[in-house]
Amino acid sequence: MLKTPYLLFLGDAPDQLAAKVAQGIKDWRPEFSLGQLKLDGCKAELGLPNMTIAEAKAAGAQTLVVGAANRGGVISDAWIATLIEAIEAGMDIASGLHNLLRDRKELVDAAAKAGVELFDVRVPTVEYPIADGKKRTGKRCLAVGTDCSVGKMYTALAMEKEMRARGLKASFRATGQTGILITGSGVPLDAVVADFMAGAVEWLTPDNDADHWDLIEGQGSLFHPSYSGVTLALVHGGQPDTLVLCHEPTRTHMRGLPHYQLPSLETLRDTALDMARVVNPDVKVIGISVNTAGMSVDEARSYLAEVEQRMGLPAVDPFRDGAARLVDALG
Amino acid sequence: MLKTPYLLFLGDAPDQLAAKVAQGIKDWRPEFSLGQLKLDGCKAELGLPNMTIAEAKAAGAQTLVVGAANRGGVISDAWIATLIEAIEAGMDIASGLHNLLRDRKELVDAAAKAGVELFDVRVPTVEYPIADGKKRTGKRCLAVGTDCSVGKMYTALAMEKEMRARGLKASFRATGQTGILITGSGVPLDAVVADFMAGAVEWLTPDNDADHWDLIEGQGSLFHPSYSGVTLALVHGGQPDTLVLCHEPTRTHMRGLPHYQLPSLETLRDTALDMARVVNPDVKVIGISVNTAGMSVDEARSYLAEVEQRMGLPAVDPFRDGAARLVDALG
Numbered sequence: 001m002l003k004t005p006y007l008l009f010l011g012d013a014p015d016q017l018a019a020k021v022a023q024g025i026k027d028w029r030p031e032f033s034l035g036q037l038k039l040d041g042c043k044a045e046l047g048l049p050n051m052t053i054a055e056a057k058a059a060g061a062q063t064l065v066v067g068a069a070n071r072g073g074v075i076s077d078a079w080i081a082t083l084i085e086a087i088e089a090g091m092d093i094a095s096g097l098h099n100l101l102r103d104r105k106e107l108v109d110a111a112a113k114a115g116v117e118l119f120d121v122r123v124p125t126v127e128y129p130i131a132d133g134k135k136r137t138g139k140r141c142l143a144v145g146t147d148c149s150v151g152k153m154y155t156a157l158a159m160e161k162e163m164r165a166r167g168l169k170a171s172f173r174a175t176g177q178t179g180i181l182i183t184g185s186g187v188p189l190d191a192v193v194a195d196f197m198a199g200a201v202e203w204l205t206p207d208n209d210a211d212h213w214d215l216i217e218g219q220g221s222l223f224h225p226s227y228s229g230v231t232l233a234l235v236h237g238g239q240p241d242t243l244v245l246c247h248e249p250t251r252t253h254m255r256g257l258p259h260y261q262l263p264s265l266e267t268l269r270d271t272a273l274d275m276a277r278v279v280n281p282d283v284k285v286i287g288i289s290v291n292t293a294g295m296s297v298d299e300a301r302s303y304l305a306e307v308e309q310r311m312g313l314p315a316v317d318p319f320r321d322g323a324a325r326l327v328d329a330l331g
Numbered sequence: 332m333l334k335t336p337y338l339l340f341l342g343d344a345p346d347q348l349a350a351k352v353a354q355g356i357k358d359w360r361p362e363f364s365l366g367q368l369k370l371d372g373c374k375a376e377l378g379l380p381n382m383t384i385a386e387a388k389a390a391g392a393q394t395l396v397v398g399a400a401n402r403g404g405v406i407s408d409a410w411i412a413t414l415i416e417a418i419e420a421g422m423d424i425a426s427g428l429h430n431l432l433r434d435r436k437e438l439v440d441a442a443a444k445a446g447v448e449l450f451d452v453r454v455p456t457v458e459y460p461i462a463d464g465k466k467r468t469g470k471r472c473l474a475v476g477t478d479c480s481v482g483k484m485y486t487a488l489a490m491e492k493e494m495r496a497r498g499l500k501a502s503f504r505a506t507g508q509t510g511i512l513i514t515g516s517g518v519p520l521d522a523v524v525a526d527f528m529a530g531a532v533e534w535l536t537p538d539n540d541a542d543h544w545d546l547i548e549g550q551g552s553l554f555h556p557s558y559s560g561v562t563l564a565l566v567h568g569g570q571p572d573t574l575v576l577c578h579e580p581t582r583t584h585m586r587g588l589p590h591y592q593l594p595s596l597e598t599l600r601d602t603a604l605d606m607a608r609v610v611n612p613d614v615k616v617i618g619i620s621v622n623t624a625g626m627s628v629d630e631a632r633s634y635l636a637e638v639e640q641r642m643g644l645p646a647v648d649p650f651r652d653g654a655a656r657l658v659d660a661l662g
Binding site: 131133189190191193194197198199222225227230232237257263271274275278 | 461462463464465466520521522523524525526528529530553554556557558559560561562563564567568587588590591594602605606609610
């Protein structure tokens, strides 16, 4: 979908966190990441070469990716001149922000004139089918969480990286805008119309080689009342052979819902397996991915050991430890 | 949303089945159903007075409802003159067909001139919120099915009718286009964007009197891989106090999916309860609604008796028997 390589546009990002999309691209797809472009006042830094539009174009950049958010997640007026310069140099523009490139007339006009494309990756552009639930060839692994934002994308990307390093066939399948910008394609599942959610996931994870693994980015949680329907569409559309349970142990309540507790890992395991067996009776949980960012090294070690013993499954923090043991467990 | 009473437009419906939307309105909302309008070749009959547009207008009709489908579910060219006549007489037009009133320029122009509205009830018009899962006042009953099209809408409507006949406070809450046309309002849930599904159901079933029951139309099935995400959004957004299990015992496979078996009533009960307890720990299954249209009277009797004994819950066919025993069981 998106043409690579990228120039990563950081705009006037007020801090490093505001550039987390660009950071994700640089971390997971360094081969796509030619350089960075900062405006006055930018406080983020990727450690990539600083490039002007002309330098990026000369180096082969095909797409300028908006890799930063300012307050409100909008396209800033301060960015427009640079975006138009990139368009006029013949580069596509890609953004995952809430307000859309296509709603800025000056960008639309410039893109039409230059013959380049504007990609708002938050908005579906494909007419997805209704899911048919037919068995597909190849293997699929889905990350499911006790809550939203517990490391499902990170886990799937870390497993893909480990598998590719071993020479195995693996494809991260993005289902949210950050993942789509990182890999250049995917389905913005939370923006798909209800009837087509599961079909969109089937479309994203089609027939493949028998020894190929799709590593599917999870969304939401079966236990998060706001988004659980999206998660179940992933479980049924994704037809997983294996599940990885994702958890953040310092979370005191469901994200955004102070009146909801997180389920236990055991409850998540049992419910996710029950639902996934509808489409694949042989599905298994193969491991647990824990985001231990909120713990000391010692706390994390002891927590992971306790979970591993209790659940009888490998329990790792892929950020601290890598995903090798999860890949080993794929079977 | 829709203004009542209605003139039910049957067009050139080739048979009675093609007029099932109009039949549903007449059966469940006779007080909305002033008359019928048939074109040449119409083979459907509601047993209502035949009315011209002028007669319907004089009798007080506020909305012409397209109550029939021709082959393909499209708005027929043969209908246009009549629809424009209704618009010019000052009536709104409502339709649940796949192709939209708003896409016919002659209808849009006539409606703008006459100052009336075109309602395509298949398309959401509300900006629904993200669900917050907060406990709401009043009571809610949700129909869940072993499959699609097993009588969930019929069950909820029959329970509403029985409750109103007893002087109880009850509101059928429509989640599909037929239900919306019948009652004049609702949410076309299968057309809502994924992130807002559960929020749309919360919006549809807001705080209410402590002794008021929402009878929520179910959609899909937790076990139907094409639509299960929509169903889970209903379970979590609907925050049910009670569930009614709906089943069609002669079905040999999941609707549209010959390679999928239906779950047992026991499996549906356990899974639906597990999921519903996330939002309401006190939720109960109170009965079973069986569509026995494919069975003889004797077969139906014996099947219902067997299910009732096996499940320890009232099992009725509301079409044959009414919904009194389900209402008794609401508690």
